[in-house]
Amino acid sequence: xxxxxxSVPAAKIxxxxxxxxxxxxxxxxxxxxxxxxxxxxxxxxxxxxxYSFYEWNGISDDMLWVGLQNFKTLPTTEGFWQMCxxxxxxxxxxxxxxxxxxxxxxxxxxxxNRNRVSRAVYRTAWxxxxxxxxxxxxxxxxxxxxxxxxxxxxxxxxxxxSPVNWLETYGLTxxxxxxxxxxxxxxxxxxxxxxxxxxxxxxxNEAAAIDGANEGQIRRHxxxxxxxxxxxxxxxxxxxxxxxMYEMPWLISNGLPGYSTRLLTxxxxxxxxxxxxxxxxxxxxxxxxxVITAISxxxxxxxxxxxxxx
Amino acid sequence: xxxxxKIVSSVVLFAFTVLMWxxxxxFVIGAFKKRTDIVKHPLVxxxxxxxxxxxxxxxxxxxxxxxxxxxxxxxxxxxxxIIIAGSxxxxxIARIKGKLFNIYYGAVVSLMVIPFIGALIPxxxxxxxxxxxxxxWGCVLIQAAWNLPFAIFLFTGFxxxxxxxxxxxxYIDGCxxxxxxxxxxxxxxxxxxxxxxxxxxxxxxxxxxxxxxLLNSVKMPxxxxxxxxxxxxxxxxxxxxxxxxxxxxxxxxxAFIFLQKYFIKGLTAGAGRG
Numbered sequence: 059x060x061x062x063x064x065s066v067p068a069a070k071i072x073x074x075x076x077x078x079x080x081x082x083x084x085x086x087x088x089x090x091x092x093x094x095x096x097x098x099x100x101x102x103x104x105x106x107x108x109y110s111f112y113e114w115n116g117i118s119d120d121m122l123w124v125g126l127q128n129f130k131t132l133p134t135t136e137g138f139w140q141m142c143x144x145x146x147x148x149x150x151x152x153x154x155x156x157x158x159x160x161x162x163x164x165x166x167x168x169x170x171n172r173n174r175v176s177r178a179v180y181r182t183a184w185x186x187x188x189x190x191x192x193x194x195x196x197x198x199x200x201x202x203x204x205x206x207x208x209x210x211x212x213x214x215x216x217x218x219x220s221p222v223n224w225l226e227t228y229g230l231t232x233x234x235x236x237x238x239x240x241x242x243x244x245x246x247x248x249x250x251x252x253x254x255x256x257x258x259x260x261x262x263n264e265a266a267a268i269d270g271a272n273e274g275q276i277r278r279h280x281x282x283x284x285x286x287x288x289x290x291x292x293x294x295x296x297x298x299x300x301x302x303m304y305e306m307p308w309l310i311s312n313g314l315p316g317y318s319t320r321l322l323t324x325x326x327x328x329x330x331x332x333x334x335x336x337x338x339x340x341x342x343x344x345x346x347x348x349v350i351t352a353i354s355x356x357x358x359x360x361x362x363x364x365x366x367x368x
Numbered sequence: 369x370x371x372x373x374k375i376v377s378s379v380v381l382f383a384f385t386v387l388m389w390x391x392x393x394x395f396v397i398g399a400f401k402k403r404t405d406i407v408k409h410p411l412v413x414x415x416x417x418x419x420x421x422x423x424x425x426x427x428x429x430x431x432x433x434x435x436x437x438x439x440x441x442x443x444x445x446x447x448x449x450i451i452i453a454g455s456x457x458x459x460x461i462a463r464i465k466g467k468l469f470n471i472y473y474g475a476v477v478s479l480m481v482i483p484f485i486g487a488l489i490p491x492x493x494x495x496x497x498x499x500x501x502x503x504x505w506g507c508v509l510i511q512a513a514w515n516l517p518f519a520i521f522l523f524t525g526f527x528x529x530x531x532x533x534x535x536x537x538x539y540i541d542g543c544x545x546x547x548x549x550x551x552x553x554x555x556x557x558x559x560x561x562x563x564x565x566x567x568x569x570x571x572x573x574x575x576x577x578x579x580x581x582l583l584n585s586v587k588m589p590x591x592x593x594x595x596x597x598x599x600x601x602x603x604x605x606x607x608x609x610x611x612x613x614x615x616x617x618x619x620x621x622x623a624f625i626f627l628q629k630y631f632i633k634g635l636t637a638g639a640g641r642g
Binding site for chain 1: 377380381384385388389390391392394395406407410411449452453454456457459460463464466468469472479480481482483484485486487488489490491492493494509510512513514516517520544545546549570573574575576577581592593595596599606609613616617620621624628631632635636
């Protein structure tokens, strides 16, 4: 290609002129996106790292440099370890249950004897909660979990069982917010699993059936391994979403009892808004960003690998 | 035996789907009932219980129309910015050769993973410094900026798939690069624009964190902040809360009914191809 243009100098000049103007137009095209991201994403991200080395209330002019002190103080702040544990319980618990249940539902929806219409109706039905907002889902489940008047306890009483204190029992409240998260987020995983299942060709299943494999064996030895990429994607996206979640669990449980269901995101908000400890809050934000970035990096590596395979 | 397992699995699936829809059923019929009826007969439909008082009360007390206006303003303007800035940058990355564009794309992809809550604290002081506190434009710009990386990712991916010959033909006909973007690529982008609008649009419409932090929730409520403040922690009037929930989600639900396919595609976009 280069040799060809070199032999015709006039064409080369013309082409490079053209290329240059095209390049400049391209650079110009990047300007709006760059300006927006720079002011509202990059600068705040630089600042969150900077603030984490200072003691500052967010308003006054004197920012006191404290080095790594914020990171050392953080573990000694009230409830820090409980909040870490509750964040991990929430993230891993909801991820495991969401992926497991949505896989089962997707398998049930995909079975070959189901016609297309009923499959579409089911898919829409399961997807629906995903379009609601975290605030809406939070308020709805808080009402349902209410001890005296909530629907769940009313139903339990109606069946002759004793009511359960969903929102003020250690351990059980963690389960309560996980159930709400499962209800809220399952639809996305189901759709991704369904797409994965449809990409498995029927010939593979038929071949296995001819070789004498029963349905359980096909499921275990063919479908699950072929679905591994979808499972990975769902585990990663769901766990990232769980680490980011803020208002839905807060509206349901208020972080109670004690600090047992309070999440790190909620603590960052608390430090930033209510108690004006920008330094400590920023240090916590840096920690959370590191955790989420680490999970996302795994996701990117996995995605890259898959692109190589196909 | 085989027939039996099929029937059992169908029944179980149906039962679970019904169970999953109980909360939705509960709040939809609850919105039309009085509090005492919701508490006493949570799942019963009875025309004697019918009331629309919940809605009239909520519309009045929640400043629903001003909240709706603010939410719509933020969502629509942010989407316009996202589409303009995103498609321009996507075009440059996808169609123009150069190291700069590759590096830029890498930076965009890595920004996609950063959670908004991480930058919350510096954004508070930044917005105050810029004089944008309690200003809808502050929310528009922040939402646009934080949704932009994903939009650029989508646009770039789509535009890479457009054959080069089309573009070359346009150049031969004397079209400029800007003209190619404007007259040729933008019309082709409609499906990605739809995907992008739904993905970012739902996120922005349903957002609580950005608007709650940057707007005064009393003077300048958005829908999600309004229902959070109104029904958040000490909710006892269930009927009002359910009416608020329905009205805050209604625009999204109506759009979902008509644009289901795009919704499912939009919300799962970028999660890998199957």
